[in-house]
Every structure is written in C-alpha cells, then in structure tokens.
Amino acid sequence: MSGRAPRQGEEAAAAEEEWGGESVKLRHKEELSRRIKEQKVVVDELSNLKKNRKVYRQQPNSNIFFLVDRTETLSQCKNTLDELKKAHQEMENSEKTKIKK
DSSP, rough: OOOOOOOHHHHHHHHHHHHTTTHHHHHHHHHHHHHHHHHHHHHHHHSSOOOTTTEEOOOOTTTTTEEHHHHHHHHHHHHHHHHHHHHHHHHHHHHHHHOOO
C-alpha cells in the first residue's frame, strides 16, 4: 500500500464496491424523485393555462418546437406523472420488503 491518502474518487469507488448496488439504487431513487417534482410542475403549469393559450413541445435533441394540443399534452403529462409515482412506490415497497426479511 502506498503512503499517500486516497483521492476522493477512489474513496467513492471503494464505497460503491463495499455497498454494491445500494448507491446505484439511491441515485436512481433521487433521479426518480427529481423527475416527479419536475413533472408535477409541468402538470401544474399546463393546468393553469388559459384555454386559448398555445402550447409547444420541443423535439428531442433539437431546437425545433411544434404546436400541440393543450388538453392532449396535459393528459400525457398526467399519465407520465402517474407512471413515475407508481415506479417510485414500487421502489419504496421493495425496500420495505427487504428490510422486513
């Protein structure tokens, strides 16, 4: 073993090896929570728009926007939010099940 102190990245890698997939699961859970918050804001913004307002959706990996139907987009965003919440709940339930065992 060398006499130098481990670098920050080495400590993180060692901790990840020690805990296995726990840090990956934690990062996934945090990402899921972030996406849920983001989607809640989108749904709220679309819900509070006046009926005559125009809504545009950005094409993936592009700076091009297309006009979309507000009600259809709101419905899609609500469905996405429900799916994210379901995935988060499943993750919570699997963690509780592991703790009980």
